[in-house]
Amino acid sequence: MNRYLIIILLLVSTCLSWAQPVEINCQQKQLNELLVELRDSYDLQLSFDDENLSRYKVSVSKNFSSPENAFDYLLKDLPVAYEKAGEVFLFYQDRRTTTRSSFLLSGQVKDRLSSEALPYSNLSVNGLGMVTDQQGLFSLVSVSDSLFHIRVSYLGYYLKDTVVKAGSHLVLTLTPSTYELREIQVEGSRVVKSLQTGNKAGVMRANHQVAKYLPGNGDNSVFNLLRLQPGILAAGEQSNDLVIWGSYEGQTQVLFDGFTLFGMKNFNDNISAVNPFMAKDILVLKGAYEAKYGGRVGGLVNITGIDGDTRELDLKLSLNNMTLNGLLSIPVKKRSALVLAFRQTYYELYDSRQLSFRNNRGVNSPAITNQTIYPDYNFRDLNVKYSGSTSGGDMYSISTLIAEDRFSNNLDLSDSWRGTYEDHEHNKQYALSAFYQKNWDWGARTKFSGAFSTLNKEVGTVRLLERQRNNGNGMGSGHNNRINKNQQLLNEVSEANFSVDNQIPLAEKHQLTLGSSLIFNDVSFTEDSFDVQIVRQEHSGSRFNLYLEDAISLSRMLELKLGLRTSYSLNLNQFFWQPRISAGIQLTNAFKLNLAAGIHNQFINRSSLIDDDGNYHYYWLICDEKTVPVLDAKHFVTGLTYHQNDFTFSLESFYKETEGLTRYIRNLRFEDVFEGQSKTTGLDVFLKQDFGAHSAWVSYTLSETLERFDYFQQQTYHRALHDQRHEVKTAVLFNFNPFHFSANYVYGSGFPDPRLTDSEDFERDYHRLDVSATYSWQTKSFVLEGGLSILNLLDYNNLKYANFIQVPDDQELSINLQAEAIPFTPTVFLNFSF
Known part of the structure; x- marks a missing residue:
């Protein structure tokens, strides 16, 4: 009996010795490192491929009765198996495992x-x-x-x-x-500030929430924020288009909710084509952007509109001494909302001091005095948007825009001229977009979208002028010199876009994006002179686009994005291949290096026209590869960013070559369309410091844009009209809630003379200082904001880019009309929302 008892005790002790308990507690630990810890802690004998098992991470917090139970649990979802040979555990790749849990x-x-x-x-x-x-x-x-x-x-x-x-x-x-309650103090969480640059090459993002505190609060707050960023032209106050990294008219695309805004002509930098109440997010792609985007050889600004509040009624009103702006958001069945926004001018924006008549005749010519311009301007627009989501998480939206502006001026020549000088321009923009995004159960997303936009632009010039020549005694009439011109230009451009985009998560470090689109463009151009039609053109073009983009995180330090975009022009029967590549290298926790390069094509062109007086006009054309070639550009961007402790420093160099520029010249020497090329080289510097609730930044752009056209007498590169060597912009925002103070200053070194002369008077420095103060009063039911904004506080006499007009005097001389930029302009505003 005692002998049997001893045998049983030995068996039990042996089993207990084999059933060695194991405790594992780890988070995201590499499998090879965990096995080494188990080996050392429990005196185990293990054999495995260290490099192979380092690819797998495990998270376990559990006790096991034996090493075998622990290994079974660790390897159950991995393509790894083990065997025990004597006292040694052998781990190897399980070839029989063809699938694993994800x-x-x-x-x-x-x-x-x-x-x-x-x-x-x-x-x-x-x-x-x-x-x-x-x-x-x-x-x-x-x-x-x-x-x-x-x-x-x-x-x-x-x-x-x-x-x-x-x-x-x-x-x-x-x-x-910006949402603050005095009874609540938020601790342990920092605020992500208003601007973001340097995360990717040539990419910048801006949060419109901070824009309302910048000078110019009101109808142009979207572009007041953009103009202060590096690489976006601010000097000259270009109101017709955004000039980004030396891009020409029409080469930068502005998207709002998926439809294209063709030009932003408004003759006043206090009103923009986008209602600030409707703007939610601003994405700026300055160059060498990813394959998903195409159709332009310049930059791209993608503005996302608000969706509306799905929980409660929202009303916002903004009143200043120029416009009335209102927004109404109505929830519909808890999952959708209807948004309506409307703007309308109600006060004359200009007076005779805002446009000047400049005498640029010879020094020996008699001066012309007592000339006054009488401008007239009005503007209105309407946004309607309905958006929501389904119970399954799918999203949908319909967005529309109707906008119209009119500008005209009359020139009173009360000295040596008699007659009429009159210019007018009328723009009408209509746009519609819709999308439905399907979210699949396996993580992929498919977006079906369509958009249509059209711009109708009518420009008229009437010059029925007669100069009274003096007969020598100051009383006679002498010889009369007449200038007669009655010209009407009508340009219409439209774009319809239908696209399907797919985003597919292949793995934790691997994202695939692919899509296709079909685009239709129609352009018409008509020119009448004294009610006689002298030019009429109607063209159409369509193309099919296909893009593929593969984003791979090779490691925590290296991100690589490879993309290819191809466009097949149906009217040209030709393929255009546009490869794109970008990389981000995290050198340290604070330093990041960004690289990007790509080829971009543009199939509609906003060509320049120089009339017989030497004045520039711009109109849209379809590229036909005959008289109007398809624009082709090569972009190269390199950037270095440092970000640490709310301080950001970004240095970005860029180089662009563009072929296919066109310019139509009609004068005594030429009447033909000429082809040209341009090249832009530059450097953007951006420094930004956030301190507490306050923020300040400085941006500097050094750039050169040169062009060469076939009609140049010497086939060398000359400065482009929008070429400016230096531009410095600073801004500071102080948040002493409920008081907000801000100021910004812009310096530009000036533009070349459009008359192709070396006039130092024309190329003069640009200076503008703006200031603003805002007070916010908030209750449980509504928010009231009021303040004062002053543009051009020092009343510096700046010139407005691309608003230069020449009026011929006689066969050898001409008088020049140059519109001044914004003068000293105080603006009082009141914003109300609940």
């Missing part, structure tokens, strides 16, 4: 207060960076763990840092920094 994470980033989707939010998921799409949606697939550590940031919002489980339809809400 974990899907998808969702949307929204505003916590208004439920607005936050487009292009920055996410860090398990240390890897990514960006949401235009609807704030994101998705990724992981094979290592079902838990995700997420950091979400968006301009003007508090940073969010959290851990979530795998799943779909996740909603991450961020709190805007």
Whole structure:
């Protein structure tokens, strides 16, 4: 009996010795490192391929009764198996495992207060960076763990840092920094400020929330913010188009909710083509941008409109001494909202002091005095947008725009001239866009979208002038010199776009984007002289686009994006291949190097026309590869960014070559379309410091844009009309809630004389200082804001770019009319919302 008892005790002790308990507690640890720890802690004998097992990460917090149970648990979802040979555990690649479990994470980033989707939010998921799409949606697939550590940031919002489980339809809400309650103090979370640059080559993002505190509050706050950024021309106050990195008229595309805004002519920098109440996010692509975007050889500004509040009624009113602006957001069945916004001028924006009549005749010519311009201007626009989501998370939207402006001026020549000088311009823009985005259960997203926009531009010039020649005694009539001109130009351009875009998360570090689009353009141009039609052109063009883009995070330090865009022109029966490539290298925690290059094509061209008086006009044409070639540009961008402790320093160099420029000249020497080329070289410098709730930045652009056309007498490159060597811009915003103070200053070194002379009087420095003060009064039911904004505080006499007009005097001389830029302009505003 005792002998049997001893045998049983020995068996039990042997079993207990074999059933060695194992405790594992780790988060995102590499499998090879974990096995080494288990080997050392429990005196195990292990054999494995260290490099192979380092590819897998595990997260475990559990106790196991034996090493075998621990290994079975660790390897259950991995293509790794093990065997025990004597006392040694052998780990090897399991070739029989053809599939493994994957974990899907998808969702949307929204505003916590208004439920607005936050487009292009920055996410860090398990240390890897990514960006949401235009609807704030994101998705990724992981094979290592079902838990995700997420950091979400968006301009003007508090940073969010959290851990979530795998799943779909996740909603991450961020709190805007401008929403403040005195009873609540937010601690331990910093605010992501107003501007973001340097994350990618040639890419900049701006949060419109801060724009309302900049000088010029009101109807042009969107572009008041843009003009202060590096690479975007501010001097000269170009109101017809955005000049980015030396781009010509029509080479920069402005998108709002997916439709194109053709030009932004408004003759006043206090009103822009985009209602500030409607703007939510501004994405600026200055050059060498990804394959998803195309159709222009210059920059691209993509503005996302608000979706409206789906929970409660929202009303906003803005009143200043120029316009009335209002917005109404109405929730519809808890999942959608209807937004209406309207602007209308009600006060004469100009007086005779805002436009000057300049005498640029010879020094021996008699001066011309007592000339006055009488301008007239009015503007109105209407936005209507309906958007929402389905119970399954799909999103949809319909957005429309109707805009109209009229400008005219009469010149009173009360001295030596008699007659009429009159200019007028009438612009009408109509646009419509719609999309439906399907979110698939496996993480992919498909977006079906369509857009249509059209611009109708009518320009008229009437010059029925008679100069009275003196007969020598100051009383006689003498010889009369007449100038008769009655010209009407009508230019219409339209674009219809139908596209399908797909985003597919292939793996945790691998995202694939592909899509296609079909685009139709129609352009017509008519010129009448004294009611006789002398030119009539109607052209159409269409093209099919296909793009593929592969974004790979090769490591935490290196991100690579390879893209290819191809456009097949149906009217030209020709393919155009546009490869794109970009890379981001995280040199240290603070320094990042960005590189990008690509080829870009443009199939509609805003060509320049020089009339017989030497004045420039611009009109849209379809590229036919005969008289109007397809524009072709090569972009190269290199950038270095330093970001640490709320300080940002960005240095970005750019080089562009563009072929296919066209210029129509009609004078005594020529009447033909000439082809040209341009090249732009430059450097952008950006420094920004956030201190507490305040912010300040300085931007500097050094650039040179040269052009060469066939009609040049010497085939050398000359300065382009918009070429400016130096531009410095500074801004500061102080937030002493409820008081906000801001100021900005712009210096530009000037533009060349459009008459192709070396006039130092024309190329003079640009200086403009703007200031603003705002007071906000907030209650539980409404917010009231009031303030004063002063543009050109020092009343510096600046010239306005591209508003130069020549009026012939006699066969040898001419008088020149140059519109001055914004003078000293105080603006009182009152904003109300509830």
